[in-house]
Amino acid sequence: MGVKAVSLSLAVLGLAAGVRVVIFVLSNSVALLADLIHNFGDALTAVPLGAAFLLRSPRAERYAGLGVVLAIFVSACVAGALAVEKIVSPHAPEHLLALGIAGVVGFAGNEVAAQVRLGAGRRLDSPALVADGYHARTDGIVSLGVLLSAVLVALGLPLVDPIIAIVITGVILQITVQSWRTVRGHSR
Numbered sequence: 001m002g003v004k005a006v007s008l009s010l011a012v013l014g015l016a017a018g019v020r021v022v023i024f025v026l027s028n029s030v031a032l033l034a035d036l037i038h039n040f041g042d043a044l045t046a047v048p049l050g051a052a053f054l055l056r057s058p059r060a061e062r063y064a065g066l067g068v069v070l071a072i073f074v075s076a077c078v079a080g081a082l083a084v085e086k087i088v089s090p091h092a093p094e095h096l097l098a099l100g101i102a103g104v105v106g107f108a109g110n111e112v113a114a115q116v117r118l119g120a121g122r123r124l125d126s127p128a129l130v131a132d133g134y135h136a137r138t139d140g141i142v143s144l145g146v147l148l149s150a151v152l153v154a155l156g157l158p159l160v161d162p163i164i165a166i167v168i169t170g171v172i173l174q175i176t177v178q179s180w181r182t183v184r185g186h187s188r
């Protein structure tokens with residue numbers, strides 16, 4: 001049941017991410033890039049648990065955990081660097097309607113994931129799944145930042161896009177710190 005709920009929500013998020021990657025290529029928006037990296041990083045945090053479960057090895061979980069922390073940290077640095085570069089030499093994102101849709105799709109995908117996880121978490125009395133649900137709901141709000149960027153860029157404020165990207169980079173760095181604490185907690 002719990003596994004089914006999680007796989008279903010992962011499938012929804014995967015589909016939403018595919019659409020959004022295409023829109024990123026079209027729009028070249030760093031805010032959308034940061035949001036994509038954020039959701040990708042969140043998905044990666046499930047890897048150590050999977051490794052521990054499949055390999056039945058706490059050591060594998062720890063190495064997978066360290067790898068994930070490193071991957072998320074590097075991604076955050078890339079998103080931040082690209083955003084700063086867009087502030088130094090501004091280049092407004094294009095295809096703003098598609099960009100707005102990418103924000104809405106991100107919000108909807110995360111909200112679906114949130115409801116599946118909250119529902120299953122309450123049914124199964126699993127605090128971890130409920131916490132995951134609230135996380136996904138917060139991520140949906142972060143994705144609305146991409147919609148905000150599309151609207152404000154359309155109104156003639158192209159710098160809003162990299163600024164939102166930097167805010168989202170801050171959120172990604174927060175995940176990095178949290179994952180690092182979890183991994184270190186396991187290492188004793």
Ligand SMILES: [Zn+2]
Nearest residue numbers: 038042135139
């Ligand atoms: Zn998140």
